[in-house]
Amino acid sequence: MGETSADQGRYWTANLKCVAALLGVWFFVSFGCGILFREWLDERFSVGGAPLGFWMAQQGSIICFIILLVVYAKLMNRLDAKHQHGGEGDR
Amino acid sequence: MSQDAYNYLFIGISFALYIGIALKQRAGSTKEYYTAGGGVGPFANGMATAADWMSAATFISMAGTLAIGGYDGSRFLMGWTGGFVLLTVLMVPFLRKFGKATVPDFIGDRYYSKVARFVAVVCAIFICLTYIMGQMRGVGIVFSQLFDIKIATGVMVGGAIVFFYAGLGGMKGITYTQVAQYCVMAFAYTIPAVFIAIALTNNFIPQLGFIGNYTAGGESVPFLEKMNTINTDLGFSKYTDGSLSKVDMFCITAALMCGTAGLPHVIVRFFTVKNVKAVRTSACWTLAFIGVIYLTAPTIGAFSRVNLISKLNQTSYAEAPQWFKDFENTGQMAWVDKNGDGVIQYSGPKRSESGESGKPFEGKPKFDGDKRGASGERLLTNKVVTDNPNELYFGNDVMVMANPHMGGLPKWAIALLMAGCIAAALSTAAGLLLVLSTSFSHDLGKKLINPNLTDKQEITWARFASLGSLLVAIYFGIYPPSDFVAKTVAFAFGLAASSFFPTILMGIFSRRMNKEGALAGMICGIGFTAAYIIFFQFGGGEGRPDLYLFDISPEGIGIIGMLINFAVAFTVSFFTPPPPQEVTDLLDHVRYPDAEGADSEISIH
Numbered sequence: 036m037g038e039t040s041a042d043q044g045r046y047w048t049a050n051l052k053c054v055a056a057l058l059g060v061w062f063f064v065s066f067g068c069g070i071l072f073r074e075w076l077d078e079r080f081s082v083g084g085a086p087l088g089f090w091m092a093q094q095g096s097i098i099c100f101i102i103l104l105v106v107y108a109k110l111m112n113r114l115d116a117k118h119q120h121g122g123e124g125d126r
Numbered sequence: 127m128s129q130d131a132y133n134y135l136f137i138g139i140s141f142a143l144y145i146g147i148a149l150k151q152r153a154g155s156t157k158e159y160y161t162a163g164g165g166v167g168p169f170a171n172g173m174a175t176a177a178d179w180m181s182a183a184t185f186i187s188m189a190g191t192l193a194i195g196g197y198d199g200s201r202f203l204m205g206w207t208g209g210f211v212l213l214t215v216l217m218v219p220f221l222r223k224f225g226k227a228t229v230p231d232f233i234g235d236r237y238y239s240k241v242a243r244f245v246a247v248v249c250a251i252f253i254c255l256t257y258i259m260g261q262m263r264g265v266g267i268v269f270s271q272l273f274d275i276k277i278a279t280g281v282m283v284g285g286a287i288v289f290f291y292a293g294l295g296g297m298k299g300i301t302y303t304q305v306a307q308y309c310v311m312a313f314a315y316t317i318p319a320v321f322i323a324i325a326l327t328n329n330f331i332p333q334l335g336f337i338g339n340y341t342a343g344g345e346s347v348p349f350l351e352k353m354n355t356i357n358t359d360l361g362f363s364k365y366t367d368g369s370l371s372k373v374d375m376f377c378i379t380a381a382l383m384c385g386t387a388g389l390p391h392v393i394v395r396f397f398t399v400k401n402v403k404a405v406r407t408s409a410c411w412t413l414a415f416i417g418v419i420y421l422t423a424p425t426i427g428a429f430s431r432v433n434l435i436s437k438l439n440q441t442s443y444a445e446a447p448q449w450f451k452d453f454e455n456t457g458q459m460a461w462v463d464k465n466g467d468g469v470i471q472y473s474g475p476k477r478s479e480s481g482e483s484g485k486p487f488e489g490k491p492k493f494d495g496d497k498r499g500a501s502g503e504r505l506l507t508n509k510v511v512t513d514n515p516n517e518l519y520f521g522n523d524v525m526v527m528a529n530p531h532m533g534g535l536p537k538w539a540i541a542l543l544m545a546g547c548i549a550a551a552l553s554t555a556a557g558l559l560l561v562l563s564t565s566f567s568h569d570l571g572k573k574l575i576n577p578n579l580t581d582k583q584e585i586t587w588a589r590f591a592s593l594g595s596l597l598v599a600i601y602f603g604i605y606p607p608s609d610f611v612a613k614t615v616a617f618a619f620g621l622a623a624s625s626f627f628p629t630i631l632m633g634i635f636s637r638r639m640n641k642e643g644a645l646a647g648m649i650c651g652i653g654f655t656a657a658y659i660i661f662f663q664f665g666g667g668e669g670r671p672d673l674y675l676f677d678i679s680p681e682g683i684g685i686i687g688m689l690i691n692f693a694v695a696f697t698v699s700f701f702t703p704p705p706p707q708e709v710t711d712l713l714d715h716v717r718y719p720d721a722e723g724a725d726s727e728i729s730i731h
């Protein structure tokens with residue numbers, strides 16, 4: 036049993052790290068690029084004919100969100116598979 | 127074939143499809159009624175969730191909101207899609223693992239309290255009722271325009287159809303119907319955008335045209351630069367700049383995100399898939415399907431704004447295109463000839479003397495019967511605002527509804543758009559109706575009033591509850607309490623952000639959070655948010671933005687309510703006893719993956 040709870044702890048920490056990293060990116064692309072640094076980005080960079088900050092707010096952030104979810108599903112499903120194995124060996 | 131014939135054909139085919147699917151997939155047990163038996167594939171569930179998510183208001187008005195607000199409209203784009211990310215990484219995998227059929231179930235068990243369950247049920251019912259009113263109104267408006275019937279009749283017809291397949295068919299019935307509805311919506315939304323992108327920017331992918339060059343009329347300048355020039359020439363702020371303050375923009379976006387993550391009708395859609403792995407895959411598909419429409423919305427908004435201004439501004443009423451007169455007849459557009467020259471002039475707030483309002487007249491258009499003015503326009507009884515030269519009124523929904531007309535699209539594309547509007551309204555209404563009926567039958571009926579209900583009785587309760595909620599929704603669809611609906615939607619999001627979201631989040635991620643903390647947090651969060659919104663929307667603070675706390679409008683206050691909820695909950699839980707052993711065991715179960723290959727079952731009892 037002790038090993039199971041140690042394994043649970045590792046799984047949970049790995050899960051929290053994964054979520055924290057993804058939400059960091061999430062905050063950066065939406066609130067960061069789309070709102071807080073929008074003017075700064077608008078003045079300096081552009082995507083085609085669109086100023087970057089504005090483009091991030093209306094298109095870029097959504098594209099990043101989709102990529103984030105794909106990465107999340109991949110990472111977490113792999114993590115689940117790894118720890119399911121350990122859990123079963125314990126029984 | 128006439129336009130009417132096309133409309134009847136497209137809507138007839140789509141309805142036959144929805145009802146046929148619903149009949150084939152009728153639910154027989156509570157499990158099928160609440161969660162479609164738990165065996166829906168991730169791809170199909172992704173489409174169904176996307177349809178559930180996209181309400182009539184989003185489908186019809188979002189492009190218009192973007193067209194009018196420019197950059198300001200981004201708060202809805204980022205808020206709603208960003209909220210979905212929160213929902214996926216913070217809530218649904220764990221709620222699915224928990225394995226109960228409703229959100230109040232989780233809150234009731236995690237906080238071992240009937241009071242907490244009751245508060246959650248009331249919030250769920252309030253959020254869903256607010257939403258469904260708007261959907262029924264939307265169905266009514268589309269039907270009344272199409273078939274030339276009264277809005278009231280349209281609302282009732284829509285209600286009957288929704289009851290038929292959601293009330294009777296349950297989750298199993300609506301899931302596959304929503305898949306079909308998503309397909310209709312996606313085509314209806316993107317096809318007009320493609321045509322217009324080709325006409326304006328010579329690029330058949332709207333998103334590329336949006337960042338490409340404006341090529342209509344022989345010139346070739348970046349499209350958004352053209353857009354900014356048009357805006358500043360007419361006295362608006364630059365399209366890519368907007369006018370909301372940074373703090374407000376930040377808070378509204380955050381409140382929409384957290385509110386979205388707490389929407390019960392979207393959360394329950396993830397209880398229909400096989401296991402946690404399928405939840406994650408399904409969420410990817412959902413956001414990708416939502417993205418198809420959300421990435422197109424800003425392009426439709428911007429393109430149709432250019433089209434609308436170039437076709438109407440400085441055009442005499444006599445020469446204005448026919449669609450303008452059609453939409454004038456339905457009250458979605460109006461023109462008041464302030465300077466008496468017979469020519470339509472459109473301008474923004476910077477042309478007015480106060481520099482603030484660019485409204486042609488006060489409020490929504492109220493026509494003076496069928497009376498016509500000197501140029502043939504419909505006369506209005508509204509008080510004309512005389513400090514600015516703007517003469518043109520148009521509602522948000524015109525940008526999508528008039529889009530195919532402005533672009534000169536074929537008749538079938540217009541009919542498809544109508545079918546899409548109805549699909550958007552019906553799919554969301556069905557999802558909401560299901561949560562409403564489960565809240566009454568399962569959370570109130572079985573868990574709080576009479577635990578001895580049998581499976582059969584529970585479904586009967588659910589069907590009656592859905593009939594009851596639908597009647598309320600139909601009533602408010604026919605007699606909307608003025609612009610009450612629009613205001614209460616802000617309310618619903620604020621409430622979800624200050625109650626469901628933080629409470630579920632702490633329930634999953636904090637081992638120490640107990641009943642006392644969660645309840646105190648919920649009550650303070652809801653209390654603060656509700657008081658602030660009621661004061662500024664309905665009470666003494668109406669029209670007094672100078673009194674706003676930290677410059678935050680009622681739309682964005684939910685985020686402060688959420689912080690209050692967190693702060694109060696952690697403080698109170700610190701001074702009260704920790705939760706019992708069963709609850710921490712339950713948490714371990716929720717947090718840790720099942721043995722390989724196992725399909726976690728949803729339990730109803």
